[in-house]
Amino acid sequence: xxxxxxxLNAIRQSxxxxxLPEAQATxxxxxxxxxxxDSGALADSFAREASALxxxxxxxxxxAQAVETVLKILHESEPDEVLTWSDDDLPLPHLNDFxxxxxxxxxxxxxxxxxxxxxxxxxxxxxxxxxVTGALAGLADTGALVVNTSPARSRLASLLPxxxxxxxxxxxxxxxxxxxxxxxxxSVREASNLVFITGPSSTGDIEFTLTVGVHGPxxxxxxxxx
Amino acid sequence: MQSNLTFHERVEDALQNQTLHLALDRATGRFTSLRANAFAxxxxxxxxxxxxxxxxxxxxxxxxxxxxxxxxxAVEAAGGHVHWASTAEAANTVVIQIAKQNNVRSIVKGxxxxxxxxxxxxxxxxxxxxxxxxxxxEYIIQLAGETPxxxxxxxxxxxxxxxxxxxxxxxxxxxxxxxxxxTAAARAKLRDVFLNADMGISGVNFGVAETGTIxxxxxxxxxxxxxxxxxxxxxxxxxxxxxxxxxxxxxxxxVLARSATGxxxxxxxNLITGPRRADADGPxxxxxxxxxxxxxxxxxxxxxxxLYCIRCGACLNACPVYQQIxxxxxxxxxxxxxxxxxxxxxxGIDLWSELPHASSLxxxxxxxxxxxxxxxxxxxxxxxxxxxxxxxxxWLKLGLxxxxxxxxxxxxxxxxxxLARTATRLLAAQGWLTKLPPPLSGWTASRDFPAFAPRSFxxxxxxxxxxxxxxxxx
Amino acid sequence: MPPAxxxxxxxxxxxxxxxxxxxxxxxxxxxxxxxxxxPDGQTCCGQPAFNAGAWDExxxxxxxxxxxxxxxxxxxxxxxxxxxxQLPPVVVPSGSCADMIFHxxxxxxxxxxxxxxxxxxxxxxxxxxxxxxxxxxxxxKVEAHFPGKxxxxxxxxLLRGLGVTEAPRTLLSNVAGADVVELPEATQCCGFGGLFAxxxxxxxxxxxxxxxxxxxxTGAPTLVGCDVSCLLHIGGGLHRRGSRVETKxxxxxxxxx
Numbered sequence: 001x002x003x004x005x006x007x008l009n010a011i012r013q014s015x016x017x018x019x020l021p022e023a024q025a026t027x028x029x030x031x032x033x034x035x036x037x038d039s040g041a042l043a044d045s046f047a048r049e050a051s052a053l054x055x056x057x058x059x060x061x062x063x064a065q066a067v068e069t070v071l072k073i074l075h076e077s078e079p080d081e082v083l084t085w086s087d088d089d090l091p092l093p094h095l096n097d098f099x100x101x102x103x104x105x106x107x108x109x110x111x112x113x114x115x116x117x118x119x120x121x122x123x124x125x126x127x128x129x130x131x132v133t134g135a136l137a138g139l140a141d142t143g144a145l146v147v148n149t150s151p152a153r154s155r156l157a158s159l160l161p162x163x164x165x166x167x168x169x170x171x172x173x174x175x176x177x178x179x180x181x182x183x184x185x186x187s188v189r190e191a192s193n194l195v196f197i198t199g200p201s202s203t204g205d206i207e208f209t210l211t212v213g214v215h216g217p218x219x220x221x222x223x224x225x226x
Numbered sequence: 227m228q229s230n231l232t233f234h235e236r237v238e239d240a241l242q243n244q245t246l247h248l249a250l251d252r253a254t255g256r257f258t259s260l261r262a263n264a265f266a267x268x269x270x271x272x273x274x275x276x277x278x279x280x281x282x283x284x285x286x287x288x289x290x291x292x293x294x295x296x297x298x299x300a301v302e303a304a305g306g307h308v309h310w311a312s313t314a315e316a317a318n319t320v321v322i323q324i325a326k327q328n329n330v331r332s333i334v335k336g337x338x339x340x341x342x343x344x345x346x347x348x349x350x351x352x353x354x355x356x357x358x359x360x361x362x363x364e365y366i367i368q369l370a371g372e373t374p375x376x377x378x379x380x381x382x383x384x385x386x387x388x389x390x391x392x393x394x395x396x397x398x399x400x401x402x403x404x405x406x407x408x409t410a411a412a413r414a415k416l417r418d419v420f421l422n423a424d425m426g427i428s429g430v431n432f433g434v435a436e437t438g439t440i441x442x443x444x445x446x447x448x449x450x451x452x453x454x455x456x457x458x459x460x461x462x463x464x465x466x467x468x469x470x471x472x473x474x475x476x477x478x479x480x481v482l483a484r485s486a487t488g489x490x491x492x493x494x495x496n497l498i499t500g501p502r503r504a505d506a507d508g509p510x511x512x513x514x515x516x517x518x519x520x521x522x523x524x525x526x527x528x529x530x531x532x533l534y535c536i537r538c539g540a541c542l543n544a545c546p547v548y549q550q551i552x553x554x555x556x557x558x559x560x561x562x563x564x565x566x567x568x569x570x571x572x573x574g575i576d577l578w579s580e581l582p583h584a585s586s587l588x589x590x591x592x593x594x595x596x597x598x599x600x601x602x603x604x605x606x607x608x609x610x611x612x613x614x615x616x617x618x619x620x621w622l623k624l625g626l627x628x629x630x631x632x633x634x635x636x637x638x639x640x641x642x643x644x645l646a647r648t649a650t651r652l653l654a655a656q657g658w659l660t661k662l663p664p665p666l667s668g669w670t671a672s673r674d675f676p677a678f679a680p681r682s683f684x685x686x687x688x689x690x691x692x693x694x695x696x697x698x699x700x
Numbered sequence: 701m702p703p704a705x706x707x708x709x710x711x712x713x714x715x716x717x718x719x720x721x722x723x724x725x726x727x728x729x730x731x732x733x734x735x736x737x738x739p740d741g742q743t744c745c746g747q748p749a750f751n752a753g754a755w756d757e758x759x760x761x762x763x764x765x766x767x768x769x770x771x772x773x774x775x776x777x778x779x780x781x782x783x784x785x786q787l788p789p790v791v792v793p794s795g796s797c798a799d800m801i802f803h804x805x806x807x808x809x810x811x812x813x814x815x816x817x818x819x820x821x822x823x824x825x826x827x828x829x830x831x832x833x834x835x836x837x838x839x840x841k842v843e844a845h846f847p848g849k850x851x852x853x854x855x856x857x858l859l860r861g862l863g864v865t866e867a868p869r870t871l872l873s874n875v876a877g878a879d880v881v882e883l884p885e886a887t888q889c890c891g892f893g894g895l896f897a898x899x900x901x902x903x904x905x906x907x908x909x910x911x912x913x914x915x916x917x918t919g920a921p922t923l924v925g926c927d928v929s930c931l932l933h934i935g936g937g938l939h940r941r942g943s944r945v946e947t948k949x950x951x952x953x954x955x956x957x
Contacts, residue, residue, distance in 0.1 A: 003310035004298070007465065007518050010312075011291040014526025021531055021600070023284035030473060031278075049490075111507040115329075115424070115457060122421040122455055142491045154506040155454045159447060177476040177491075188472055189304075189437045192503050193454070196495040201447035204487075205363035205379055207249075207386045208256055209405035214362060214413060215420070216447020216494065241902055546889045550906040584900055586893025586907070587751065589860035609753030618752065619899070626754050632743065633712075633761040639743040643716045658939055668901030672908065673936030676717060683710050683719035687726065687738050 033179055042140040042173040043224055049143030050222050053199035054212065058223045066167070066225045067098050070132060073165055073221055074104055079129035082106050083161060086152035090134045091169040091225040099132075106132075109154035122156075131157035131217070135168040136187060138222075140175050142198055145222060149193040158197065164217040166197070169225050233557060233580040240551040246383050250552050253382040257543040260488025261594065267490070272481065272596075279481045280597040282474045283534040286435075287525065293435040293468050298516070300438025304500025306512035314344035317517045321346060321427070321460060322353045324513055328458055330355065330424040334416075336444065336452040337361040338429025339377065339537055340464050340517055342559045346427070357427075358419045360448035362412055369396040375553030375561070377539040378486050383552055416448070426452035426509065430463035431536070432478055433514075434497075436471045440514065442496040443482060450494055459501065459509035465516050466525075466533040478536060481596035485538035520572040529604040532567045534597045541591035541601065547584055556581065563591035567604045575608060579617035582608035621665040640682075647678035702837055705735035705788045707769055709826075711797045712744040713928040721928055721949035725793045725829055728842060728954045732833075737788065741768045747800040751894045755808060762805050766818045789836060790826040793951055795858025795927045796894075798828035803861060828858055829951060830926055834867035841874035844954045849920035850875075851883045852950075853911070853934065855927035859887060868926055868950055875953055883923075884914040892933035908937045915945060923947045 037045070047057045060066040070092070074082070084106040087096050096106060107128055111121050133153070137146040145166045149155050158164045174180040177196070181188075188194050201216030212218050231239070240246060265272040286293055298308040309324075311317035325333070333355055335341065347368075350357045359368040363380035367373065369392055374380030381389065386403045393399040399411035420426075428449060432441040440461050442449045453459045469475050483489040502508030524530060542548045542562030553561035558569040558578075566585060570578035582605045591601045612618070618626075632639040653659055654677035662670045669675055706729060714722040726736050746761030769790055792798035805819040812819075833839045852872055858864050872880050891897065891907025898904075911934060915923050923938075923945055925931045935947040 003312050003316065004308075007310050007312060007516070007522060008291045008295060010518070010522035011294070011465075011525060014522055014524075014530075015288065015291070017526045018288070018530045019528050020284050020288050022280050023288035024281065025285075025288075027281055027285050027470075027474075028278070031274075109506040113457075113510055118457060119422055126417065126421055144491055144495075149505050149508065151504045151506060155450070156507050159450050159454065177479065178473055181472045181476060185472075188434075188439055188497050188499060192304075192498065192500050192505055192508055194497040194499075195450065196491060196497075198489070198491050198493050201445065201493055203362045203409060203446050205361075205366070205381055206389055206405040206408055208252065209386070211406045211409040214409055214446040214448070215360065215416065215451055237900075237902060241906055546891070546907050546910075547903055550903055583896070584903065586856070586889050586891060586896045586904070588856035588889035588893070590856075590887075590889065593860055606751070606753070609751070610755050611753070613753030613755070618754070622752060622754075622895070626749065626752075626757055629744075629749060630757040630760055633746060633749075634743070634764040636741040636743060639712075646716065660940075666898055668898040668904075669936070671901055672905035672940065673933065674939040675936055676932070678716050679719045681719065683715045683722040684738070684742075686719050686723060687710075690723070690726070 033182065037140065037175055039170055039173060042175060043170050045140035046138050046143055046173055047224070049141065050199070051143070053143055054220070055143065055199050056219065056221045058221060060223065060226065062226060063092055066092055066223055067095060069223055070095065070165060070167070071098065071102055073163070074099070074102070074130060077129060077163065079104070081128045082130045082132065083109055083125060083128040083154060083157040084132040085134055085154065085157060089150065089152050091167050095132070109157060125156050126160055128161045130163045130165060131159070131161040132165045132167070133158045135166045135172070136194070137172045137174055137180050137184070138168045139177055139180060139196070140173055142177070144177070144196040144198045146180060147195050147197055148187060148191040150191065155193055159216055162213060162218045163221070164219070165221040165223065167223050167225050233555070233584070236555040236557060237551050240555040245385060246552050249383045249385065250549055253376065253379060254543040254549045257378070257487065257539070261485055261540055261543070264484035264488040264490065272484070275477065275480050276596055276598055278477050280534065282469055282477060283536070283597050286468050286470055287466060287530065287533055290466065290468070290525065293470055294465055294516070297433050297435040297438055297468055300435065301500070301514050302438070304438050305503070306438065306500045306514055309513060309515045311515055312518045314517070314519045317344045317462065317515055317519070318346050318349035320515055321462070322349065322355070324458070324460060325350070325353070325355055325425060328424070328511070330458065332423045333357045333425045333427055334419050334423035334452050334456060335359050336426070336428040336442070336449045337364050337380070338427070338462055339559065340429055340462050341427065342374065343519065344517065346462070358416070358423070360416050360419065360452055362409065362446060365412060365416065366392065369393070373554065376542060377537055377561070420451040420455045423456045425458040425460060426456040427460045427462065428452050430461050430467055431482070432475055433463055433468045434472055434475050435468055437499055440498045441475060442498065443479070443492045443494070445493040447494060450496060453496065453498060454508055457509055458511045458513070459498070460513045460515065462515045462517060464521060465518050466521050482536055482538055485540040485594070485596040524571045527571070528607045529567055529571050531599055532564065532571055532604060534599050535564050535568070536597060538596055540594040540596065544590040544594045546588060546590065547586070563601045567601055567608065570608050575612045575615055575617065579612040579615070582612065619665070643678070643682060647680070650677040651680070703734070703788050705737055706791045706832070707737050707739055707788050709745070709765070709769065709790050709792045709797065709801070710738065710742060711792065711794045711928065713932065714793060715742070717932065718928045718949065721793060721951055724949065724951035724955035725791070728951055729791065731843070732837060732839060739768045739771060745797045745800045747796060748894050750800065750804055750808070759808050762808055762819065763815050765801070766805070766815055766822055769822055770818055787825065789832060790822060791829055791832045792826060793829040793926070793949065794929065795828050795855045795862060795864065796929055798826055798831070799857040799861035801826045828862055828864055828926065830867040830871055831862065831864045834870060840870050842871060842954045844956045845876045846953050846956070847877040848922065849879045849881050849918070850922045850924050850953070851881045851915060851918040851920040852886070853883055853890060853923060853925045853930060854886055855925060855930045856889050858926055871950065871954060872924065878953070881918045881920050884917055885910070890930050890934055892929050894929070897933055908933060912937050912941060912943075916943065921945055924950050924953055926950050
């Protein structure tokens with residue numbers, strides 16, 4: 001703890017001679033939140049923003065249609081391996097059963113602790129060509145998918161496969177990130193990982209030429225589940 | 227590592243480098259317009275949100291001890307380990323210790339300025355560990371054995387032809403100059419690295435004190451993979467990179483990506499709170515290394531405001547000096563306007579006295595900074611410090627007493643003006659001089675200098691007034 | 701109530717190198733019915749010393765300038781905060797010198813019991829020339845005539861230091877006969893930066909080249925600015941290139957042919 005105390009003491013000492021323009025004892029009150037948009041407007045805004053970022057947005061009318069949409073996406077590429085979240089964590093009941101019925105057998109996403117077993121499992125999971133996950137929420141202003149982690153919510157499902165299918169309930173849309181945090185104040189604290197995803201992975205590092213599918217998925221489908 | 231060349235030599239190199247010039251033009255121009263468009267989406271061009279972002283940073287730093295302690299406690303409550311490093315060496319030592327204790331041999335890294343600052347890679351390699359950079363731009367320059375020239379786009383100084391050649395030579399990629407093919411080659415190569423590394427090292431864009439959360443912002447997905455696949459995640463963080471709450475974080479995120487790349491939000495904004503719980507995947511251990519390395523000392527000075535910086539790179543893109551000389555000329559890890567303040571602040575004006583002078587004080591940096599840092603004010607502050615430390619060039623030191631005398635004693639001023647008028651008018655050809663003597667010869671290297679006017683303004687004003695029949699000088 | 705008179709702080713570059721700009725300023729102000737006082741003993745605002753980090757020297761020059769600008773205040777009786785009422789506005793035909801007085805004099809002299817308040821009082825009544833015309837006199841159009849194409853370079857201290865963005869453009873746009881062409885990358889610094897032009901002359905020249913290329917792109921034969929320092933640097937570069945483009949202070953355009 002020696003360094004903790006010495007660093008904190010050095011800070012305290014410096015604060016007696018510091019010059020910090022605009023520093024106030026308390027921050028001004030938070031700006032008033034955006035007036036409640038109805039869910040239709042939120043969905044439209046989300047769809048617009050996400051599409052602009054290269055997310056393929058699907059707006060099925062019913063849950064049955066949503067299932068069809070997912071199956072159609074899978075049949076487009078006929079993946080040998082898929083990764084999914086458990087049914088409890090998806091807004092479509094029994095989706096995994098539907099997948100198995102079409103001969104898509106999700107891999108077991110559980111990564112063991114033992115280092116050798118871990119590497120073996122990671123290599124196996126890397127073979128998945130499509131990952132199907134839910135999303136805790138969607139943000140209408142930026143088209144962001146909010147994806148958290150839990151025992152049955154594999155992080156790698158939305159990360160390793162080149163295609164990511166995200167199932168988002170239309171009731172889980174928020175106008176802004178601040179609104180989402182206000183509505184779900186413990187969501188971050190309660191998950192080891194929560195990520196805001198705005199489209200397929202990309203880079204412009206080579207002469208600004210935008211390339212997608214760098215280390216993360218190349219294609220992201222956002223299915224707005226009624 | 228400080229280059230062996232002097233500042234002026236590095237500047238010369240940069241100014242002669244046509245390829246660099248093209249790359250800088252392209253990059254800074256593009257980032258500047260992307261940023262402008264992104265802020266135009268706010269009704270007030272982002273004024274209010276930038277004001278608030280500034281207040282958040284100022285408030286946080288004014289209570290940094292409290293928030294840092296709160297953050298560290300919250301990280302530990304979530305199952306992470308916190309290590310406090312006063313110096314760069316201490317930080318590197320801690321990382322090596324953690325690696326050794328956990329039988330780590332291979333490490334994959336995400337982009338992190340603070341790890342460049344401590345020269346972590348070099349320390350790890352000296353300790354027998356392999357370190358691979360996973361951010362595409364950083365990976366490229368690692369293969370090239372160079373240092374980053376821009377905070378956001380580290381390989382901005384390289385053309386696609388150069389990169390294609392490099393990847394062909396170093397990883398056996400079939401020769402191409404198509405970025406998509408190069409990216410695919412790097413993806414395949416790095417996928418193996420991610421999945422087999424024992425430890426992933428990342429930086430931290432913001433630490434959130436109330437939850438002990440590390441926020442990591444990126445576009446490629448390498449940050450996610452670095453912090454998910456390996457069994458150990460180590461995050462290195464400068465002690466000043468905090469915000470108090472998640473709401474504050476949401477404000478900072480609104481200005482960060484817009485300022486850096488013109489995006490409303492980066493592709494991935496990761497919020498990591500502790501290591502894996504009963505989760506399907508994720509690292510088993512999380513270590514956060516808090517790095518001071520002079521920050522606590524800078525906090526106590528007139529240039530503490532530089533600690534507001536959120537490392538967006540907007541000031542680099544806006545700076546007409548950076549646009550000409552690029553990053554390497556600055557000689558350190560932090561380049562551009564922020565580097566011109568931070569480097570002398572952290573490492574002392576003694577070694578870095580030229581940097582604050584490599585600026586015309588145009589203020590473009592302050593204009594684009596998401597937290598409105600007044601860099602020109604601090605450059606002037608550092609110039610004052612440098613002058614008092616005796617760093618002013620000899621000719622200027624000699625000239626200052628004369629300048630002072632002339633400017634405070636009108637008859638001396640007018641005598642000096644008369645002398646200069648006589649000399650310039652004698653030496654001028656058709657009213658212009660093409661060569662001025664040292665130390666002013668720098669002027670005439672590329673510009674002509676006009677002869678002084680035949681009659682001064684004050685003389686003409688007096689004559690004009692007398693001619694018009696009213697006397698005005700008092 | 702518009703003022704009846706002004707104090708002109710001519711600046712050292714106008715005094716020695718470009719007096720015609722100063723005379724043009726006087727001409728324009730007198731045509732508006734103002735009495736122009738030119739306090740004796742003016743030298744230099746001290747910005748080069750300040751920028752070099754020689755702040756003791758800069759303070760000495762600031763004190764001198766303040767003495768010059770406050771000479772007529774009755775000694776002793778008037779409290780410093782009332783000085784504003786006693787003396788006319790100070791008009792400075794240079795964005796950088798005006799910014800020096802406005803922003804840096806109060807900072808430099810903050811601890812000084814006599815000159816601190818003087819600096820505050822003078823800063824409160826100091827204006828750059830175009831700023832004065834538009835913001836204080838409410839004048840957007842001056843009876844001026846200038847035939848041909850013009851392009852305008854906004855100097856950094858005027859633009860970002862003082863926040864004067866529209867006044868020069870408004871005044872120029874109302875000059876009869878003038879075809880004002882927008883300068884590409886107008887807000888890019890020309891590279892003068894005071895001693896920077898000499899100490900870091902290579903970088904300064906590279907920045908200048910960019911500005912000169914932009915000027916040439918406009919096809920305008922006249923480059924207008926509000927800062928003689930920028931015009932000196934740009935004009936010197938144009939002349940070295942053999943260009944026919946002339947530089948003029950905005951006051952010279954407003955004072956007319």
